[in-house]
Amino acid sequence: MSVTVTYFGHAAFTLSDGTHTVAIDPFFSGNPLAEAAGLTKESINPTHIALTHGHVDHVGDTLEIATRCSSQVIGAFEICEWVAEQGYEAVNPGNPGGRFDTDFGWIAFTQAFHSSSYEGRYMGMPCGLVVNLGGKTIYHAGDTGLFSDMALIGELYTPDLAILPIGDRFTMGPEHASRAAEMIKPGLTVPCHFGTWDLIDVDPSRFAPKGIPVKVLEVGGSFELT
Ligand code: NI
Numbered sequence: 511m512s513v514t515v516t517y518f519g520h521a522a523f524t525l526s527d528g529t530h531t532v533a534i535d536p537f538f539s540g541n542p543l544a545e546a547a548g549l550t551k552e553s554i555n556p557t558h559i560a561l562t563h564g565h566v567d568h569v570g571d572t573l574e575i576a577t578r579c580s581s582q583v584i585g586a587f588e589i590c591e592w593v594a595e596q597g598y599e600a601v602n603p604g605n606p607g608g609r610f611d612t613d614f615g616w617i618a619f620t621q622a623f624h625s626s627s628y629e630g631r632y633m634g635m636p637c638g639l640v641v642n643l644g645g646k647t648i649y650h651a652g653d654t655g656l657f658s659d660m661a662l663i664g665e666l667y668t669p670d671l672a673i674l675p676i677g678d679r680f681t682m683g684p685e686h687a688s689r690a691a692e693m694i695k696p697g698l699t700v701p702c703h704f705g706t707w708d709l710i711d712v713d714p715s716r717f718a719p720k721g722i723p724v725k726v727l728e729v730g731g732s733f734e735l736t
Pocket residue numbers: 563565568624625653680
């Protein structure tokens with residue numbers, strides 16, 4: 511089995527097994543990388559939308575996409591509460607440490623060291639997400655600083671792919687992200703959350719974990735995880 515991984519710039523990805531498509535942090539409107547590549551909120555048709563945290567550059571176009579595609583929205587308890595208050599009821603909440611089965615496989619929430627709010631409202635704990643679909647396991651760390659329990663996340667979930675932020679300032683920079691990948695020990699790692707704005711404009715060649723293959727995706731680019 512395989513999974514198609516597609517990158518939309520910043521922290522936005524889709525993971526698809528051909529039947530189910532999980533969009534993570536679908537930020538299109540106002541995302542300079544997506545806009546430069548001609549990608550919009552109409553570019554994806556996810557069955558599920560999973561959110562790492564409540565910041566606007568991660569919630570992005572969730573409500574519009576979910577409404578158009580009838581996607582199930584997965585996220586922290588407080589994010590799901592907010593989504594439901596907006597009139598969209600198909601939510602599936604969790605919190606760090608939790609795992610639950612889904613119709614594509616399962617999803618787990620990990621800790622992330624960051625903050626989480628939307629228009630001034632508390633949005634619960636920021637999270638990383640571990641998504642199992644198509645027989646593959648993908649860890650999207652969300653926005654986070656480096657923490658040594660990433661080694662435990664690697665041990666518990668043995669991810670085939672780790673998607674890690676490298677843009678520095680708000681998250682790990684490339685050197686810390688390299689240490690993260692070395693602790694997680696995934697089969698492959700993909701950097702994200704860099705180059706979107708000047709504040710997080712780092713050279714991805716600085717992301718060079720020892721012994722872990724790195725794939726830097728073009729915005730709009732995809733590959734098969736086999
Ligand atoms: Ni954030």
